Amino acid sequence: MAPIYQPPLPPQYAGLTDAELAERILAHKRNLGKRLVILGHHYQQDEVIRFADFTGDSLKLSQLAASQANAQYVVFCGVHFMAESADILTEDRVAIILPDLSAGCSMADMATEEQVEDAWARLTAATADRIIPITYVNSAASIKAFCGRHDGACCTSSNARRVLEWALEQGDKVVFLPDQHLGRNTAYAMGHPLAAMAVYDPFADDGGLSDEQIREAKFLLWKGHCSVHQLFKEEHCDQVRAADPTCRILVHPECAWAVVQKSDLAGSTEYIIRTLDEAPEGSSWAVGTEVNLVNRLAQKYAGRKNIRSLSGIQCLCTTMYRIDMRHLCWCLDELAAGRVVNQIRVDADTAKNARLALQRMLDNVHTQPVGVR
Numbered sequence: 319m320a321p322i323y324q325p326p327l328p329p330q331y332a333g334l335t336d337a338e339l340a341e342r343i344l345a346h347k348r349n350l351g352k353r354l355v356i357l358g359h360h361y362q363q364d365e366v367i368r369f370a371d372f373t374g375d376s377l378k379l380s381q382l383a384a385s386q387a388n389a390q391y392v393v394f395c396g397v398h399f400m401a402e403s404a405d406i407l408t409e410d411r412v413a414i415i416l417p418d419l420s421a422g423c424s425m426a427d428m429a430t431e432e433q434v435e436d437a438w439a440r441l442t443a444a445t446a447d448r449i450i451p452i453t454y455v456n457s458a459a460s461i462k463a464f465c466g467r468h469d470g471a472c473c474t475s476s477n478a479r480r481v482l483e484w485a486l487e488q489g490d491k492v493v494f495l496p497d498q499h500l501g502r503n504t505a506y507a508m509g510h511p512l513a514a515m516a517v518y519d520p521f522a523d524d525g526g527l528s529d530e531q532i533r534e535a536k537f538l539l540w541k542g543h544c545s546v547h548q549l550f551k552e553e554h555c556d557q558v559r560a561a562d563p564t565c566r567i568l569v570h571p572e573c574a575w576a577v578v579q580k581s582d583l584a585g586s587t588e589y590i591i592r593t594l595d596e597a598p599e600g601s602s603w604a605v606g607t608e609v610n611l612v613n614r615l616a617q618k619y620a621g622r623k624n625i626r627s628l629s630g631i632q633c634l635c636t637t638m639y640r641i642d643m644r645h646l647c648w649c650l651d652e653l654a655a656g657r658v659v660n661q662i663r664v665d666a667d668t669a670k671n672a673r674l675a676l677q678r679m680l681d682n683v684h685t686q687p688v689g690v691r
């Protein structure tokens with residue numbers, strides 16, 4: 319993939335106030351009407367998400383993009399892999415635009431196509447078992463395409479368990495990309511012991527595994543992680559428990575296994591939102607996920623439910639944060655002038671194979687919490 323670079327915005331954008339930016343963005347929304355759809359991921363900052371026509375997690379937003387019959391332009395206020403998925407799932411007539419090209423995902427960047435091809439050669443040489451590759455949707459289109467080509471699938475944090483069950487019906491073992499934590503937490507909640515899992519390190523010789531370890535493992539977990547969710551630690555759970563034994567701990571399964579084990583509940587972003595929506599008045603929650611979402615939920619239920627971040631430090635998705643009002647305004651100004659900027663395009667062959675993996679995931683949609691065993 320060509321390097322992704324976001325050139326600096328023209329200097330006049332630095333001089334615009336928030337009110338002026340908001341006025342221009344709203345005017346473009348009015349003028350472009352149904353031809354424009356703005357999508358906002360749950361982790362997006364408030365100053366941007368207020369302009370979104372739809373909010374959701376990455377899969378929900380990609381599906382929404384694909385269902386917009388009149389849309390010509392979809393401005394995806396998320397990160398790069400999400401815009402790629404939207405491009406794969408939408409018709410060619412729709413342009414997917416990422417307001418800032420530098421909004422990537424550190425987790426997705428932890429598995430490159432070359433590394434995964436090397437790993438596949440290593441793993442398939444070490445065992446005659448049938449290996450099914452599964453990738454979290456938080457991965458590059460090329461990794462989704464790899465899984466599609468090799469009879470594997472994508473999964474989300476909502477349906478990871480269902481997809482892993484499906485994978486074990488197709489083959490003997492799974493290689494799970496790129497997030498070791500979602501893989502480990504899901505497999506463990508399904509009843510598999512940690513001893514059935516081995517971590518493949520793309521930077522170590524032979525992946526850091528002997529042939530025997532590869533043969534014995536049921537789950538080969540790629541050594542990747544989310545730089546936001548890894549910030550939640552066991553001691554944060556201990557501190558919450560000591561301060562308020564009634565406070566419930568709710569975390570995303572991208573958190574480390576030890577943190578999930580110390581929590582009361584674990585599940586996807588949509589699961590976290592639903593749990594807090596349905597929580598009784600007066601209840602207290604410490605939530606282990608991205609801070610913009612936690613703060614928004616805390617604000618929504620202020621005075622009724624006590625919601626706070628599990629960690630005292632700001633667990634912020636800094637790449638998502640790069641999408642700001644200035645970049646949103648700039649790409650809409652360009653659209654209004656008849657120029658499509660920052661269009662995310664996945665080549666036809668990659669898209670075809672990635673779509674296979676995404677379709678297998680959609681066939682297995684079955685939302686359930688990853689759970690704490």
Ligand code: SF4
Nearest residue numbers: 423424425544546635
């Ligand atoms: S929160 Fe983590 S997984 Fe999600 S986009 Fe940010 S870095 Fe990637």
